Amino acid sequence: MPVNPSFAGRSYPPTPPYRVSREKIREFADAISDPNPAYRSVDAAKALGHADVVAPPTFPIVLTLPAGQQFITDPDAGVDYSRVVHGEQRFVHERPVVAGDELQVTLSIDSIRSAAGNELISTRTEVRTTADELVSTAHAIIVVRGGGDD
């Protein structure tokens, strides 16, 4: 079943607020085996000029991945999840995520196109504070592999 092309251009409502904790940042840093003290020590982060511990550059995926599920799991979107592969990912940071941030993310489907028998879905997920400050934008390309060619 092809991906429903009418979803291109669609934006979803902001997700419920997510409060970033020091503990979650530390857990994520542990999971990527990165010992950087700026992820764990308030003093170390402040010495670098930050208000609180900072999150690793790819941390926003914790919020943007579930946001993407709104589209992928929508039966009307026609996405065969068993054929989904993560093609590309890019983060553009206006500033680092820091502990204490209260964030909401907004998913938009920028384009849906076919290439080499696969379908490529470009998504853009904006991460904003509840005060509507843009913190980061995550761009992803989701690949839905075509049938029978792998």
Add this chain to the structure above:
Amino acid sequence: MTEVGTQLPAQDFPISRVDLVRYCGASGDFNVIHWNERVAKSVGLPDVIAHGMLTMAIAIRVVTDWAGDPAAVVEYGVRFTRPVIVPDPGEAVLHVEGTVRAVRDDGLAEVDLTATVDGQTVLAKARAIVRPPAG
């Protein structure tokens, strides 16, 4: 002094099954192919594979360790080209190198990363834009 061609210190990062389980928990991505060998093989993979996002997260350490402040990374993107197969027993070793490809007028450096496992490229178009370290 950061200039075009500056090499960032290369690093080797081991990845084992427990790292995948930990990343499942921390990221919320519990896709079965990252922890269940039976299912991974049933969908045509040679074995359990690492999350692309875990590989991406590990690779940027070459840049954040060089820059000193992880928040110096203002942009970071990759293309996932080849799965990182994580054997059991054993581990995959991700080798990451970085080179400054350009220094912008605003002082930001564009860093090209290469990420390989056993000599095979696993991330393509891996590029970060970063405030370089002082001095």
